[in-house]
Amino acid sequence: MSRLTRESDHKLVQSAKSGSSAAFGKLVKKYQQKVLYLAFDLIHDYEDAKDIAQEAFIKSFEKLHQFEERAQFSTWLYRITVNLAMDQHRRRKRRPHDSLEDNIREIERQKTSEQAEEGRRSERELQTSAQRDEIEKALQNLSENQRIATVLKYFHQKSSKEIAEVLGCSESTARIHLFRAVKNMRKHLKGIQESL
Amino acid sequence: MKSCPFEHLLVSYVQNELSADNRLRLRNHILNCDHCRNLLADFTSVDRLLQNFERKPIPKKLYRTYKKQLATLYEPESLWKNAVNVVRRLLTLLSSRAPALRVARSLAVLLIGILVGRYFFFPSQTPEIISEPRTTLTKDDIQFISDYVVKSELLLLTIANSTNDEPSEDDIFLNKDIAQSLLYKTAQVQRKAHALDDQIIITFLTHLELVLLEISNREDEEIRSSFQEIRNMVNEANMVQKSRRLQRRLEKTLSENV
Numbered sequence: 001m002s003r004l005t006r007e008s009d010h011k012l013v014q015s016a017k018s019g020s021s022a023a024f025g026k027l028v029k030k031y032q033q034k035v036l037y038l039a040f041d042l043i044h045d046y047e048d049a050k051d052i053a054q055e056a057f058i059k060s061f062e063k064l065h066q067f068e069e070r071a072q073f074s075t076w077l078y079r080i081t082v083n084l085a086m087d088q089h090r091r092r093k094r095r096p097h098d099s100l101e102d103n104i105r106e107i108e109r110q111k112t113s114e115q116a117e118e119g120r121r122s123e124r125e126l127q128t129s130a131q132r133d134e135i136e137k138a139l140q141n142l143s144e145n146q147r148i149a150t151v152l153k154y155f156h157q158k159s160s161k162e163i164a165e166v167l168g169c170s171e172s173t174a175r176i177h178l179f180r181a182v183k184n185m186r187k188h189l190k191g192i193q194e195s196l
Numbered sequence: 197m198k199s200c201p202f203e204h205l206l207v208s209y210v211q212n213e214l215s216a217d218n219r220l221r222l223r224n225h226i227l228n229c230d231h232c233r234n235l236l237a238d239f240t241s242v243d244r245l246l247q248n249f250e251r252k253p254i255p256k257k258l259y260r261t262y263k264k265q266l267a268t269l270y271e272p273e274s275l276w277k278n279a280v281n282v283v284r285r286l287l288t289l290l291s292s293r294a295p296a297l298r299v300a301r302s303l304a305v306l307l308i309g310i311l312v313g314r315y316f317f318f319p320s321q322t323p324e325i326i327s328e329p330r331t332t333l334t335k336d337d338i339q340f341i342s343d344y345v346v347k348s349e350l351l352l353l354t355i356a357n358s359t360n361d362e363p364s365e366d367d368i369f370l371n372k373d374i375a376q377s378l379l380y381k382t383a384q385v386q387r388k389a390h391a392l393d394d395q396i397i398i399t400f401l402t403h404l405e406l407v408l409l410e411i412s413n414r415e416d417e418e419i420r421s422s423f424q425e426i427r428n429m430v431n432e433a434n435m436v437q438k439s440r441r442l443q444r445r446l447e448k449t450l451s452e453n454v
Contacts (some may be wrong), residue, residue, distance in 0.1 A: 025270035032266055036254060046255060050262045061269055128250065135249055153211070154246040160213055175213075179204040186238045189245060 009073045017064055024064070028057055031074060034156065035081050041151040042085040043092075044136065052088055056081040071165045078156070079166045082148055089144070138188035145169075146181035153178055200231045210236070210243045335450060337388045341397065342446040344385045348378055348404055349439040355407075355423075355430050363423055368416050375411040382408065396445070400438050407435070 009030075015023030035056055040049035059080050060067075067076055139147055145167060152158040152166060164174035202225055208214050209222050226232045289297065351374045358367070382405050389397040410426050411419060419426075430436070 021270040025267075028266055028270060032263060033254075033259075036259070036262060037251065040254065041251070046258050050258055053262065054265055057266055057269060131245070132250065132252070135245065150246070154249065155251065160208065175208055176204050179207045182207050182239050182242050183235075185246075186242050189242055 010069065013064070013067065013069065013073050017067075024061060027073065031077055032057070034074075035077060038078060038081050038151065038156060039085050041139075041155050042082065042147065043089055044140070048088055049085075052081065052084045055084055059084070072162075075158075075162050075165045078152070078158075078162075079168070082166055086144055086148075134189060135185075138185045141188060142181050142184055145177045146184065149174060149177040150181040150185070200229055200235075202229070203232055203235055206232060206236050206239050207243075210239050333388060333391050337391070338446055338450050341385055341388055341392070342443060342450070344378065344381055345400075345439055345442050345446065347374065349436065349443070351375060351378065351411075352404075352407070352430055352436045352439055355427050356436050358423075358427060361424050362420050365416065368419050371411055372416075372419070375408045379405070379408045379412050394445075397442060400435070400442055403433050403435060403438075 009027070012023045012027050016027060032053070036049055036053040039052040039056070040046060043049060043052070056077065060077050063080075067073070071079075139150065142150065148167060149163050152163045153160075158166070160171050160174050160178065163178070164171045167174055167177070169177075202222060205214065205218070205222055209219065209226075212219075214222065226236055290301065351371060354367070354371060354374075360367075363371070382401065386398070386401050386405075389401055407426060407429060410422070410429070414422070
């Protein structure tokens, strides 16, 4: 993140802390898409991702006065989002029936939309879609920390230092999570790699 | 070799996160380590795959709803939106089936009915206060008041200066005669004084009327026994002095023209 962005975030956070809802509005507008994608990358459900992203902003709004700016605002916001997404993920695991029903619904929905779109897709697009599905599956098989580290690194362009701040661990631990994640994904993605 | 102590640095190497020294050192190691070389090849391809990964776009409708809901966090609701919300809440309240609200609703309807019915069928019966038109005082009117005050001074002086606690029959007769003739004109003078709107004259006339009533409505014997009280009444209220002051005031009014 550039120095300019960080400074502008700092100013906006200061204004928001002193009660400016317009400043908080600017922060929301700046990160709303990224936060929604982050939530979706972690739990793979649009509706849940939307709820989590909204909750993350509400929480950040409520806890803003506690934010001491030791980390960047975006990192702090990402940490809130990641925690909420992981809570949701664990809740889902505890309710296998719901999750199964959700999965069936999701599969049916995807099948319908895929059938509808299949005719319009080119071969190249189908190949990309298959790759995407494989990558998503490989991501789902990772441990929580490995998945968070991978998502932050590759989909949100965060450095190892920022990943460590989000995960609340040391930078070297974050690198190890990332290393193990890539190592595990390598096994799952062997087939795709060979086809490339 | 199943693993290498430097392998965990490979990801950082691929992502160019190592310092220049460490990067150089690791590159030298990779050249001599088959395990790390193979791993690096795999990591590079996984890295490339992930770097080029294209997410499914977020459905537009969902994103719109999400943005709209987020906006409520920082955008104050407009006045008309608040008004609509108030009306909506009111309607919800009115259509509620809660017993307490039903009773309150019935009472409100009854109250409105009573008020409307009272307005249409029983119009206000409070008599209208018709104010007397104020007459414009002439010079003669002022003169009339002035003569009355002069005459009253005569009576008041006789009472105030009397040293005898029990006046003679003649004195009583004279005082009673003057009092009755003054009392006869009192209402007329008071009316004119009100028209003049002079509070000093009005107060004086009220006091004087009390004295006149004490004298004119009593029997001679009663007057004699209560004469001391009447005299005290006149003296305590400084009625003689007030009468003189009033005369001067009225003369001044007369000279200034009405």
